[in-house]
Amino acid sequence: MNMTLKPAFGLSGSALKVIAMISMVIDHVALYLIEHGTVLYETMRCVGRIAFPVFAFLIAEGFIHTRSRYRYFFTLLGFAVISEIPWYLLNGADGTHNVMFTLALGVATLMVLENLLQRNMVLGFLWTLGMAGLALWLGVDYEWRGIIVIGIFYLYNILLNIDKNYRYSSLIFCYFIMSYYGIIGTIFAIYIIYLYNTFRGFINMSTLKYIFYLFYPLHLYILLFFT
Numbered sequence: 001m002n003m004t005l006k007p008a009f010g011l012s013g014s015a016l017k018v019i020a021m022i023s024m025v026i027d028h029v030a031l032y033l034i035e036h037g038t039v040l041y042e043t044m045r046c047v048g049r050i051a052f053p054v055f056a057f058l059i060a061e062g063f064i065h066t067r068s069r070y071r072y073f074f075t076l077l078g079f080a081v082i083s084e085i086p087w088y089l090l091n092g093a094d095g096t097h098n099v100m101f102t103l104a105l106g107v108a109t110l111m112v113l114e115n116l117l118q119r120n121m122v123l124g125f126l127w128t129l130g131m132a133g134l135a136l137w138l139g140v141d142y143e144w145r146g147i148i149v150i151g152i153f154y155l156y157n158i159l160l161n162i163d164k165n166y167r168y169s170s171l172i173f174c175y176f177i178m179s180y181y182g183i184i185g186t187i188f189a190i191y192i193i194y195l196y197n198t199f200r201g202f203i204n205m206s207t208l209k210y211i212f213y214l215f216y217p218l219h220l221y222i223l224l225f226f227t
Helices: 013-033 039-048 051-065 069-091 099-116 121-138 143-159 166-181 183-194 206-226
Strands: none
Touching: 013 039, 013 051, 013 183, 013 206, 039 183, 051 069, 051 099, 051 143, 051 166, 051 183, 069 099, 069 206, 099 121, 099 143, 121 143, 143 166, 166 183
């Protein structure tokens, strides 16, 4: 990412993170605190559908630009474990697991996929499907769709220099996969990702990055307090 020049237009990676986090909070407030079936509930859940496609895109971006893929994976996994306590207290023993596990599995998928693509694309495809199946079996948030979308955005990044139109293809695939959770929210998410300008933005220090990781379990604990 270029951090020296100011973009003339668009949204930085930091802006995307903030938008996704706000969307996520709105979604979870509706899910846990608002009466289901009301107009307010449905509207807030619609806004909440913005979050995951943007997070999936940022995971693919982060994977490509991180200095250590293993540290990236274990950081996500660590915060997934921390977040599982409030997740369980909010959702009970419903067999699901929080979205940080989905993101960690996405990074694990890309770590192997990166090597397989240089040798055998068919094996890379099968590996991704296998990890999507694992996500479904484990019951992580967004299940197999989450892994596939992260894979699509990763391919978008590595193929962009070959075909500039691949940006549009990846967003179209994302729409068809993620619209299962809500059409309007997915459309907004796609437009937000389209505005990404490749700049990192203000979140360019380790401390700030870890604060954003910590935000996920922290907001679950706050919601737990009000339920």
